[in-house]
Amino acid sequence: MSEYEVTPPPDRLADRVQIRTGFTTEQGDVVRFVVQLEYWIDGDWAPVVRYDHDREGESGHDIAEEGLHMDVYRDGEKVDVRDISGPIPAAQGFDYAEEDLRENVQRYVKRFERWHDIRNGSDL
Template identity: 45%
Template sequence: MGEKEPREYDREYTTPLKHRARRRIGYTHNRGTVTRFVVQLEYHVDGGWLEVVRFDHDPKSDHAHDVTEDGVHMDVYRDGKKLRSEEVFPPMAASEALTFAEEHLNQHAERYINRFETWHEIKHR
């Protein structure tokens, strides 16, 4: 994986998308309340998965955002490194932010994949 491997989550799901891309979701909860999550679009390059974009919430981590205080951020990756972080929505409950991140990727994954392929000069076969 890229620069940092996330910790394990109570629930983790991976969904294949078009070409060599996938969506990975992980979340941990306590009594039905989401306490931390990652929603990440990944692309398979040279035998490994690279981050394309990532939404995360983990108040106890130095590497993640706290969506309840900082708002929902999307980290954008290029060449295996975080290029920038974009605020996409104001602060909200973690469970709402998890749903928002999933829906955002459902709607915009193709655009992010196309940008990633352009940046990395990946041609379709």
């Protein structure tokens, strides 16, 4: 994960599940962020789904121009990109991402466990 101005400790939701966030602000406005659901597998935290915004990054994108999307991961690789909205302010996208991951954590984790043949892995 890239370096961000603010990177609070990950929020552990279950034994093997956490949400990691990072963001950077300029004059109080969010200019970069990542919100990522992660699963502990094979001795490391692997991405399950990720939302991000970086208007100036090489691999980032500007959700204020392109809209918000969610990256879906399997076996450590991005396998799908799902469009979520049209163009929205970065702060609104950041809030949406956190809310979506918290509300849909079971669905995202169960799919990840199914894809990776993990039985009784998380305690959600």
